[in-house]
Amino acid sequence: MSANKPLPDGPDWTFDLLEDYHQAIAEVAKLYRLDTYPNQIEVITAEQMMDAYSSVGMPIGYNHWSYGKKFIQTEQTYKRGQMGLAYEIVINSSPCIAYLMEENTLPMQALVMAHACYGHNSFFKNNYLFKTWTDASSIIDYLVFAKNYISECEARYGVDEVEEVLDSCHALMNYGVDRYKRPSPISMEEEKSRQQARTEYLQSQINELWRTIPTKQKDETLKSVKFPASPEENILYFIEKNAPLLETWQREIIRIVRKISQYFYPQKQTQVMNEGWATFWHYTIMNHLYDHGQITEKVLLEVLHSHTSVVMQPEYNSPYYSGINPYALGFAMMRDIRRICEHPTPEDCRWFPDIAGKDWLETLHFAMHNFKDESFIAQYLSPQVIRDFKLFTLHDDDKKPYLEIDAIHDEQGYQDIRSALSAQYNLSNIEPNIQVYNVALRGDRSLTLRYVPHQGIPLADSLDEVLKHLHRLWGFEVVLEQVNPSGKVEILGRCPPAP
């Protein structure tokens, strides 16, 4: 291998050169046992990239004004030079679709292929969340089905009608997710036939014939029945199944939005890991290629140049600071795991007795397979990384007039920082906990939701607007209550507003 001449170093790329690079990268990836879906690499223009951006990375999206808005926003920030476009977008599907922008130079394309086609791709295929919650082989089919179904609805019921339902669904999109139950993947044909079956079933429900069957008898009426029996966290699911006035097609649209939301749910929970993993691999693969004389110094330097800007972490008081950079943190942690395995210090042996000195590749694969951001940080954030990042925790209690530093990067602080950072990636701390609590079955059919604040953090003002959307879907009064730590329940809002 090393006797071979290195690959040409661009800067211009051709499809033949991409193939050559891809070949080389694939061989290295195999060496490191990166198990991936087949790759489908698509070269696109900047405009198409913005398209992909605005449809939140769905390769096929139904039409909705909000995507138009996002496109305009992206286009503007891009044109003003406030934002560079990402070099790549990768889609969790099988084959795994990766977009390369045509403006990239050859070394950049190589970097992107290593990053997306082997880093992200293997993550999608092997991380437990993705394995449990998404089905890569059916997602494209499902998106096609969704697009067609929605445009059919638009033709049949009018663009405005459909838009209203979609608006409302989007407002509740974060609450269309099953956090614990496991859906089973189905193909497009199955999806279609099921959808038909659902339609027919619902039609049969309104058949006049059924009305002659006697209704249930007495005694139940006396008890005050609570429905649902236990609170339901998946609000969209609850509405799809139980909203009294919705038509079949509206239920189907809710279902579509909910499914798509569910598909993206694992990505939200694995940002740091996913990006860290992909960044670690483009770094490792490109260095490996260089070490074996397959790429020139020129290519490596260009790759490192953009690599370093990707993993830059500005300090808390820098004007560029906007939270912790998932690329930086993820990459640092992945490298640190390798370091702990290869060159453990006494400190590492104390903190990580089970991985210090073990096979690094094995350890890293295990970490990638079995964790999400929250648990990954709780498990693997080492004192070394905390020191490198100079992490500290800031306690902001609105009852006190000052902010307090709880822990810094020292011996007493490591554990606190680790749990605080882990909690920061716990979605249930970030997304307000709102669940369907009750429906007044015997009364006015009003729907009651309950918000349980996390550490006294109130709900933002947007709640009134969201309640309007919820009311549109439910069709009857909607009430949002807040349960205070004392157990007292207060009403946050209702739609339509109380007279």
Add this chain to the structure above:
Amino acid sequence: MAHFIDRRLNGKNKSAVNRQRFLRRYKKQIKEAVSDAVNQRSIQDLEASENISIPQRDINEPFFHQGQGGDRQRVLPGNDQFTKGDKVERPPQGQGSGSGDGDASDSGEGQDEFQFNISKDEYLDILFDDLELPNLQETDVDQLIEYKTSRAGFTNDGVPSNINIVRSLQSSLARRIAMGASKRSRLRELTTRLEEARNDPHCPQQDIVALEQEVEELKKMLAAIPFIDTFDLKFNNFVKTPVPSTQAVMFCLMDVSGSMDQATKDMAKRFFLLLYLFLTRSYEKIEVVFIRHHTQAKEVDEHEFFYSQETGGTIVSSALQLTKEIIEERYPPSQWNIYAAQASDGDNWADDSPKCRQLLDKHLLPAVRHYSYIEITSRAHQTLWHEYAELSQQYANFAIRHVKHAEEILPTFRDLFAKKVA
């Protein structure tokens, strides 16, 4: 292993539908922004693309999220000065050292306006939404003079240059088959009989000779069928179809007497410009004739029209007379769609006004598609307005409006060309 696909060739504007949905949804706000722009921005920019800004709150997509306050712990990088237990003053709201889990753009220095650019076409679409050119359908079909030549199948006669070779040879072939069919089958029959006769030793010689003769004759007749006949010739057929005339001429008439100041002229210019833009949407080619007048009328170029200052009295009929002459000379109404717009502050010699009315009534109004008169003044109407008002009762294509302020121009314009509900 890996597929490479070149998607660059795929259609552009994949999200055009989404963009249209967006514009459609915010039509009301965008319309307001556009008409504000028309009224306030400088005239030169009218035709360019337009920056639109609509309030951010209108386009927010609401969702449940955490608000400010509560008891939070954040992890931040880059500790440079703190030790455990340090107390820091709370920074003022909005500028926060937030760790990005909030809604900084909603509460902080986020944009209040959502700004974006719409193209010239989208801009004009919105500007002239719901407007139409009046009287367009009624007259345009019977007055057309322009023709367009188009193919219309095939015909049996024509000039040699229009011969359609394929069709001609097709019919030649058909004719040859048809004319020779019976002879060829007879020929086949005779040939077999001749063959039999030759093989039959008992067959008399003269029978064979007779058969041979007949075969010869048939062959000659077959050869005599002409390869191509005038009868076969097919010609491409062309017909002329009348098409609605796509050219228009627009007359801008303006009073430049001393009483018209620059502000009034600006308002007039806005009106002319709107009309011009509106016409460009219906016609491919538009000529503009500028006529200004005080006591005498003169055809001038655009710059002189808007910017040169004259003094003196006002005789409106001079401009109308000149318009009439120019129409007669250069723009026959049978070939041109004629539009005219007149702007004035209403001053005129009292005894000239009836003359104006007469000119319009007899010559101009029958010839033009539409004639609009706007009077830009804050004073009482004078004789010209009264004469015109009477006339506008009689003619559907004559409209007069009174404008006082610049911001009334667009509403007036919209009012003039509003779609009439049938």
